[in-house]
Amino acid sequence: MNILSLDSNNEIRFSETLHCADCDILYPKPTPSLFSFNNPLGACKTCQGIGVEMKVSEELVVANPELSIREGAILPWSSKNSNYYRQTLEQVAEFYGFELITPFNQLQPEIQQILLFGSDDDIPFHLKNKQMQHQFERKFEGVIPHLERRFSETNSETIREEIAQYMAQEICSECSGKRLSRETLHFFIQDQPIAAISAMTLQEASNWVGSLDLEDQEQQIGEKIIDEIQSRLGFLLQVGLHYLTLSRSVDTLSAGESQRIRLGTQIGSALTGVTYILDEPTIGLHLRDVGRLNETLFRLRDLNNTVVVVEHENEVIRHADYIIELGPGAGEYGGEILAEGTIAELSHNPNSLTGKYLAGVKDLRLKHQTKKSSAKKKITLTGASENNLKDLNVSFPVGLFSCITGVSGSGKSTLINKTLYPAVLNRLYHSRRKTGKLDQITGLEWIQRVVSVDQSPIGRTPRSNPATFTGIFDAIRTLFSTLPEAKIRGYKSGRFSFNVKGGRCEACQGEGQKRISMHFLPDVYVLCEACKGSRYNRETLEVKFKGKNIAQILELDVHKGLEFFRNNPVISEKLRMLKEVGLGYLKLGQPANTLSGGESQRLKLAAELAKRETGKSLYLLDEPTTGLHFQDVERLLTILFRLVEAGNTVIVIEHNMDVIRNADYIIDLGPEGGEEGGYIVAAGTPNQIKQSPKSITGTFL
DSSP: OOEEEEOSSSOEEEESSSEETTTTEEOOOOOGGGGOTTSTTTBOTTTTTSSEEEEEOHHHHTSOTTSBTTTTSSHHHHTOOOHHHHHHHHHHHHHHTOOTTSBGGGSOHHHHHHHHHOOSSEEEEEEEOSSOEEEEEEEOOOHHHHHHHHHHHOOOHHHHHHHHTTEEEEEOTTTTTOOBOTTGGGOEETTEEHHHHHTSBHHHHHHHHHTOOOOHHHHHHHHHHHHHHHHHHHHHHHTTOTTSBTTOOGGGSOHHHHHHHHHHHHHHHTOOSOEEEEEOTTTTOOHHHHHHHHHHHHHHHHTTOEEEEEOOOHHHHHTOSOEEEEESSSGGGOOEEEEEEOHHHHHTOTTOHHHHHHTTSSOOOOOOOOOOOOTTOEEEEEEEOSTTOOSEEEEEETTSEEEEEOSTTSSHHHHIIIIIHHHHHHHHHOOOOOOOSOSEEEOGGGOSEEEEEOSSOSOSSTTOOHHHHHTHHHHHHHHHHTSHHHHHHTOOGGGGOTTSTTTBOTTTTTSSEEEEEETTEEEEEEEOTTTTTOOBOHHHHTOOBTTBOHHHHHTSBHHHHHHHTTTOHHHHHHHHHHHHTTOTTSBTTOOGGGOOHHHHHHHHHHHHHTSOOOSOEEEEEEOTTTTOOHHHHHHHHHHHHHHHHTTOEEEEEOOOHHHHTTOSEEEEEESSSGGGOOEEEEEEOHHHHHTOTTOHHHHHO
């Protein structure tokens, strides 16, 4: 490395490389890889470009600070059988003069810090067990440093998994969440490092790029790049995503935001003669955003493309050039073309169920008697400020059907799924869920349990199915074990389970399929050649009830199962619940990994309906109308009304206006998404929301 020094009043040193001779930092040659956190060259060396580190969390270690140490406030040490932790804490308490029976949140802050992070004082310890005694003086390590040390030192996966449950993601201490290396962050464009540009919203980034004041040579070099950046930003702005930051993590995007990003990309490609097929693109979209989606689809069509959309949203169907309606039912009860043509043609077609709703012959304004909730009966969140929530104080009336509304990205999921649900879980069940930033939650004396009915899978392998998830299969297996043939052979109910040895096919271990690992691709399942997909061995299949063996029972759909088990009240009642939520077409043994998110959600709802109702449950649903036809929405509303009329509280995140207008109470968030959202725009009955000049939801109501 050559360095040139000029001797003047102050020595000036120059380097032929990107090297600072004073602080001895050598910068690499700037290439695109240097500015990517997905490349080792540009990524932060501490967090490897992730922006976060896994560290032991104080909140997870002391999930319920209202408990005393003796009652198990320090969770990692509460379940230990060893006397070591008990004796250690007792002698720390004796040294500092506090009681182990005092609730953790009533201990002095200094004592809390010592318990969590260790002491500066040498403490005399006298530890003993059955074999020996130990006397020594040393500093108390503290529960958090103790866990972090064990996690880094151990080679045991079991211990690492045990400690991992008390760890949470924290912003990287080296890059402060910027994901890039220190050297990368020292490159600037007009005083802005790349991390600052990435932190801009799409609108701010577009304005910044448009305002760049470049010299002639810089303008010539950057002109095409700037035009390309502005073009790509413009497409995303067109689909209403101005509030998203460039650095926003994909896993934090709502379904609607993800859909619009993909659509914006396609508009930017400006391809013609392409057939675009979209499956439910309105998932997660407010009706205001559905209008923007329609404009995007029109642009694709007007570029001489063909756009085919699978959709249930009223506004999308009404703006389609041509409609094809399938039915009349679902599963094997469907598959026929009921009607096709324009919106006018469907509205006048007597065979079209969709046409009846579009024409107003059938209406989703159901008769639901709105009850008056007592002013005292409210669940209240105070100071909710997770993500973009603006320090909200929000109350949910108990015993009513409430809807959380607002445009995409306004904070609905953050409020319900990340704040309300884990806060209630932690208080009712002493769980250790990470809760969104919150000062206080009150009003939980009005409820006894909370149920989140989301769209996550009921299982990820063929072993889980509607029969096992709802408990129907337990009753069926018990029934088979009481048959004369089963008694003669000594078969118990376990013999008819495909999850244990004995009655199952051992070639596929009861899956009916064999999994072929594709390494870097998703696993592939092929039919088991031994049992031909039945899951059971020959001997088990020889036991029959009303002419059908256990495998044939699993092949029945819910409708046929209801008829088959009409004289068995335990089984028929659970099957009736599945039919009522619109899942009459599902086979009892249909593998869980073939179910849609909407089907999984309705299965969970059916399982809840089959339980004995206490009348003091809190039900939380996230977009339950996803994938539902007008008729299915009507069924869903009937079920939700039944839950409310039984004294339960139902809170639904929803964009479907038919559901919203049937709600007892609405909390409308906004006014926009991202940083422009997170406020309560309006709250009240549907009529009150309609009269609010600030509510976008109100204008569509």
